[in-house]
Amino acid sequence: MMRTIEILLVIIIITSAFIIASFYAVLPIPRRVSPINLRRLALTTLQTLDVDYDLSEIVFLPENDTLWGQLQIALSACLPPNVVYNLTVYEVQSGSTGELYLPIKSISNAESLGIGSDAASYLVASSNVTFRVVPEKIGEHGGGGTLYILNCSDANGWWITGYTAHTLAEDLYNLLSPYFQITIMVQNTTQLGQILNGTSLQGETVQGAVIINTCGEAVPIPAGYYSSSGVGYDTGAGSYALYCYTLGQKVREHNFTWVSIVGYPLYYVCNTGLFPNQQNSWGIYGMKRVGAAGLNAFLKGLDNQSYSYDSGWITGSPGVVYLSSDSMYYANYYGIYPSPYQTATRALPSWITSTYHLTVTTYVLNPVGGWIPGAVFRNTGSGSLFALGLTRTPDIRLTVLGLLSDYKPRLYRSEYTATGTSRLVVLQLGLVGGV
Amino acid sequence: MAGSTIDHLVSVTVFLGALMLFIGLFNQTIQTAIIYQHHRVLAVKCSDLLDNMLLNPGMPIDWGKSNVTPTGFGLQDPEFTQYRLSPFSLMRLQSAVGDTVYYPKTGQYYSNITVGFGNFLLVPFTEAINYSLAARLLGINGTYSFQLTVTPVVTVSISKLQSNPLNLSVNVKGRGFPLPNAMVSYCFITVKTGGGAYPSFTTDYGTVYTNAEGSAVLSFPSVDEDNDSYVLIAYAHLSGLIGVGYYEHVTHDENYVVPFISDFEERTVIIAHSYDVHGGDNPAAIAYNATFVLLTEDFTLREVPMENSTGKVGKINYGEGKPYKTITIPTYNPGILVITYKKSAVETGVVLMPWGISSLAFPVVFGDDPSSSDWVTTDLRQVIVNDIAYQAKLALWSLEGYQVIG
Numbered sequence: 001m002m003r004t005i006e007i008l009l010v011i012i013i014i015t016s017a018f019i020i021a022s023f024y025a026v027l028p029i030p031r032r033v034s035p036i037n038l039r040r041l042a043l044t045t046l047q048t049l050d051v052d053y054d055l056s057e058i059v060f061l062p063e064n065d066t067l068w069g070q071l072q073i074a075l076s077a078c079l080p081p082n083v084v085y086n087l088t089v090y091e092v093q094s095g096s097t098g099e100l101y102l103p104i105k106s107i108s109n110a111e112s113l114g115i116g117s118d119a120a121s122y123l124v125a126s127s128n129v130t131f132r133v134v135p136e137k138i139g140e141h142g143g144g145g146t147l148y149i150l151n152c153s154d155a156n157g158w159w160i161t162g163y164t165a166h167t168l169a170e171d172l173y174n175l176l177s178p179y180f181q182i183t184i185m186v187q188n189t190t191q192l193g194q195i196l197n198g199t200s201l202q203g204e205t206v207q208g209a210v211i212i213n214t215c216g217e218a219v220p221i222p223a224g225y226y227s228s229s230g231v232g233y234d235t236g237a238g239s240y241a242l243y244c245y246t247l248g249q250k251v252r253e254h255n256f257t258w259v260s261i262v263g264y265p266l267y268y269v270c271n272t273g274l275f276p277n278q279q280n281s282w283g284i285y286g287m288k289r290v291g292a293a294g295l296n297a298f299l300k301g302l303d304n305q306s307y308s309y310d311s312g313w314i315t316g317s318p319g320v321v322y323l324s325s326d327s328m329y330y331a332n333y334y335g336i337y338p339s340p341y342q343t344a345t346r347a348l349p350s351w352i353t354s355t356y357h358l359t360v361t362t363y364v365l366n367p368v369g370g371w372i373p374g375a376v377f378r379n380t381g382s383g384s385l386f387a388l389g390l391t392r393t394p395d396i397r398l399t400v401l402g403l404l405s406d407y408k409p410r411l412y413r414s415e416y417t418a419t420g421t422s423r424l425v426v427l428q429l430g431l432v433g434g435v
Numbered sequence: 436m437a438g439s440t441i442d443h444l445v446s447v448t449v450f451l452g453a454l455m456l457f458i459g460l461f462n463q464t465i466q467t468a469i470i471y472q473h474h475r476v477l478a479v480k481c482s483d484l485l486d487n488m489l490l491n492p493g494m495p496i497d498w499g500k501s502n503v504t505p506t507g508f509g510l511q512d513p514e515f516t517q518y519r520l521s522p523f524s525l526m527r528l529q530s531a532v533g534d535t536v537y538y539p540k541t542g543q544y545y546s547n548i549t550v551g552f553g554n555f556l557l558v559p560f561t562e563a564i565n566y567s568l569a570a571r572l573l574g575i576n577g578t579y580s581f582q583l584t585v586t587p588v589v590t591v592s593i594s595k596l597q598s599n600p601l602n603l604s605v606n607v608k609g610r611g612f613p614l615p616n617a618m619v620s621y622c623f624i625t626v627k628t629g630g631g632a633y634p635s636f637t638t639d640y641g642t643v644y645t646n647a648e649g650s651a652v653l654s655f656p657s658v659d660e661d662n663d664s665y666v667l668i669a670y671a672h673l674s675g676l677i678g679v680g681y682y683e684h685v686t687h688d689e690n691y692v693v694p695f696i697s698d699f700e701e702r703t704v705i706i707a708h709s710y711d712v713h714g715g716d717n718p719a720a721i722a723y724n725a726t727f728v729l730l731t732e733d734f735t736l737r738e739v740p741m742e743n744s745t746g747k748v749g750k751i752n753y754g755e756g757k758p759y760k761t762i763t764i765p766t767y768n769p770g771i772l773v774i775t776y777k778k779s780a781v782e783t784g785v786v787l788m789p790w791g792i793s794s795l796a797f798p799v800v801f802g803d804d805p806s807s808s809d810w811v812t813t814d815l816r817q818v819i820v821n822d823i824a825y826q827a828k829l830a831l832w833s834l835e836g837y838q839v840i841g
Contacts, residue, residue: 004449007450007453008449010453014453025468035478040482041817044518048819049674050675073614074676077609081610151737164739187738
């Protein structure tokens with residue numbers, strides 16, 4: 001009997017041990033066993049919201065309720081429904097005793113963050129901390145200010161080997177748009193026709209605009225009026241040189257600056273709809289050869305001389321040419337560094353300045369003998385031609401440098417400010433619902 | 436003596452019985468704890484594996500833009516840091532959903548991420564990265580299985596409100612949450628009816644803002660619903676979140692163009708006749724005209740001209756002896772290939788193909804099916820794919836089981 005009692009005592013002891021062990025050996029709730037990594041989710045959410053520096057902008061504008069409302073909407077929109085948040089912005093102040101974090105703004109979508117939460121912090125910098133350069137806009141003080149980049153989907157290019165007109169247009173846009181009041185990509189030849197008519201595309205100032213032809217030696221020609229007989233087509237000569245003449249007249253009429261980025265200017269006309277079955281004799285369809293008559297006609301139109309068909313070749317090939325000293329200076333000023341020496345095979349002759357009443361306002365490349373490989377020619381009346389008579393492949397940095405050297409927009413360098421330049425954003429996430 | 440023996444026997448029996456009972460009880464607790472520990476390890480592994488996929492570009496780093504088989508698996512965009520994914524690496528993943536498509540003229544099977552009529556993304560199996568290769572490269576082959584889902588955060592849905600005049604409603608939502616005051620930039624492409632060997636089109640661009648309900652109405656009074664085919668592509672932007680949506684209307688869908696990715700490195704796309712892919716009624720030759728649009732940094736859409744030499748226009752026919760056509764995408768920037776087609780002057784249509792998964796906010800589902808697994812752990816990250824906000828979710832489960840002796 002005694003042993004049975006002893007055993008019962010043992011059982012009681014073991015039962016007590018089991019109960020006590022079970023009491024202390026608490027298994028975690030399933031949510032903690034297999035949790036979502038809230039810290040990472042918070043960090044990636046902050047990074048997503050700051051993809052275009054939107055978050056950086058908002059945290060420095062704590063009084064702007066509209067932007068903070070949008071931030072709340074964006075947070076709610078990108079987090080799962082069972083995740084609640086608290087976002088707090090701290091001002092970072094540096095002192096002799098270390099850094100001090102002062103809360104300046106907080107938003108949340110719940111009173112508490114549930115039984116478990118995690119947070120990630122993200123340091124954003126004010127735009128003041130960045131060394132910024134704000135360029136003066138061309139046309140800011142009157143006259144022009146519009147840049148048209150021909151990005152015509154219905155026009156092919158020639159002598160832009162290795163590029164497409166679009167890629168050149170894209171690069172030109174990125175490089176030049178900060179310097180102009182408005183930059184417009186001309187998407188097709190119809191829009192080009194509108195500009196030539198003096199009609200604005202987006203309410204911009206047409207007069208005094210710069211037009212960059214990204215098609216190289218080819219020039220887009222609009223169908224219809226500008227390609228019709230007597231306006232664009234010279235029936236007698238069987239040539240579209242007349243279009244180049246009309247173009248020259250329009251450049252004069254609207255005081256445009258026409259930019260030819262490479263090769264012999266206006267050597268072909270191109271429009272895939274107008275010339276679907278014609279090619280430039282090198283296999284590029286949608287293009288028709290005008291030859292040297294194009295440039296001659298353009299210069300006559302620019303100088304308001306009467307039209308006559310002249311197919312005489314006027315350019316020369318001086319070979320290796322060098323950036324002018326002015327260009328070297330402005331290359332440094334604007335931070336654009338093309339190769340200082342280039343190869344010119346289509347340099348314009350210097351005699352055109354007297355024949356067509358042109359003044360060279362900017363030499364991009366040094367003249368060689370009687371040849372001007374790259375310069376801006378302004379007619380004494382109105383209108384300009386910027387021609388780079390270089391061999392392919394084009395370097396559009398030269399085009400950019402030439403235009404900037406000619407217009408000379410100033411660069412305003414903003415001051416570096418050291419105080420209040422950093423803020424810490426802490427996003428705390430919590431899970432609600434479930435077990 | 437007998438009493439003491441009986442006492443002994445009873446006590447030993449009770450003791451052994453109690454001992455067995457308590458061993459079982461303790462074992463139960465230990466088993467549960469071990470299984471919990473396994474689940475905890477699985478959750479940590481899931482988080483690590485997801486970071487491993489999203490924070491390295493793989494090897495070679497530009498495998499998404501080439502035809503090579505990677506020797507390291509990773510989806511990060513090599514031109515960026517942090518959680519930015521390559522739209523091209525995602526495009527090369529063999530989809531776990533969508534029926535495989537066979538195209539007899541190339542003799543190849545294609546991974547299919549098609550989202551409704553006219554929105555195709557078909558990648559040949561020979562170019563796509565399959566799940567078993569990814570698992571091997573991640574070092575989890577035979578131990579863990581996973582499914583990676585990359586879905587857009589912002590949903591831009593477009594519906595027709597009225598046919599004449601044409602009014603389209605653009606609705607912008609987050610995770611079930613409308614986005615008011617979001618900037619919506621759109622590109623509206625209308626296929627021109629009438630003569631000409633190839634279809635031509637006009638493009639209109641514009642920008643509007645959503646109202647308090649997250650919707651904006653776009654009106655196109657010049658469009659004749661009965662005769663015009665058109666497509667609307669809309670990008671929405673709010674506080675760093677960017678989403679994209681599209682809507683198509685075609686007047687002819689018996690014969691249409693099906694684009695297949697042919698070569699990532701050369702950026703070539705096969706233009707196939709729908710009858711050779713899906714069959715159908717009344718097959719006939721069709722002419723097509725392709726163009727490429729991309730999203731610029733200022734959130735507007737821009738057309739990228741395609742040169743004739745890239746095969747932007749052509750005619751395709753069905754059946755044997757009628758070869759497919761090939762076009763070349765002009766750039767490695769992500770964008771949308773828009774192909775307009777026509778059977779006759781009044782029977783036209785348009786199809787889209789994203790170049791880079793993000794251009795049309797296509798979702799990606801890659802990996803195994805978790806539905807038959809005992810315990811699946813998931814983890815989430817917000818990611819950016821070419822500026823479009825996505826959410827990457829990894830579901831992970833063990834293939835080894837949790838056998839506990841007891």
